[in-house]
Amino acid sequence: MYQTTPNAILLTSDGCIVPINLPETAQDRQTVMRSVIRCSTYDCVALTSNLDMWLDDEGLYRHPVNPLATTLARRFGFDWQDYHGPVLITG
Known part of the structure; x- marks a missing residue:
C-alpha cells in the first residue's frame, strides 16, 4: 500500500x-x-538521526554532481565530497 502523503523527497541532479x-x-x-x-x-x-539521504552506490561514475544534495549534505557537516545523481531524502 502507498501512503497518501509523500514520505520522501527526490532531489534530481x-x-x-x-x-x-x-x-x-x-x-x-x-x-x-x-x-x-x-x-x-x-x-x-545519515545526515541526522532522523534524516537520511539515499543515493546510487556507483553515482560518482554514472551521474553528474547533484548540487542540491551536495549543499544539503554540507549543511549537516558532510563537506569532504560532492554527491552525484538523484538522491532520495527520507525521515
Missing part, C-alpha cells in the same frame, strides 16, 4: 524537487527507491 510516496513494505520500498534513484545498489548517508 538538474535541481528538481519531487515528492515521492514510498510503499510501506520493505521489498516494494526498495524497488521504488532503486527506480527513482536509477540504480541497482544504493547507499545511505
Whole structure:
C-alpha cells in the first residue's frame, strides 16, 4: 500500500524537487527507491538521526554532481565530497 502523503523527497541532479510516496513494505520500498534513484545498489548517508539521504552506490561514475544534495549534505557537516545523481531524502 502507498501512503497518501509523500514520505520522501527526490532531489534530481538538474535541481528538481519531487515528492515521492514510498510503499510501506520493505521489498516494494526498495524497488521504488532503486527506480527513482536509477540504480541497482544504493547507499545511505545519515545526515541526522532522523534524516537520511539515499543515493546510487556507483553515482560518482554514472551521474553528474547533484548540487542540491551536495549543499544539503554540507549543511549537516558532510563537506569532504560532492554527491552525484538523484538522491532520495527520507525521515
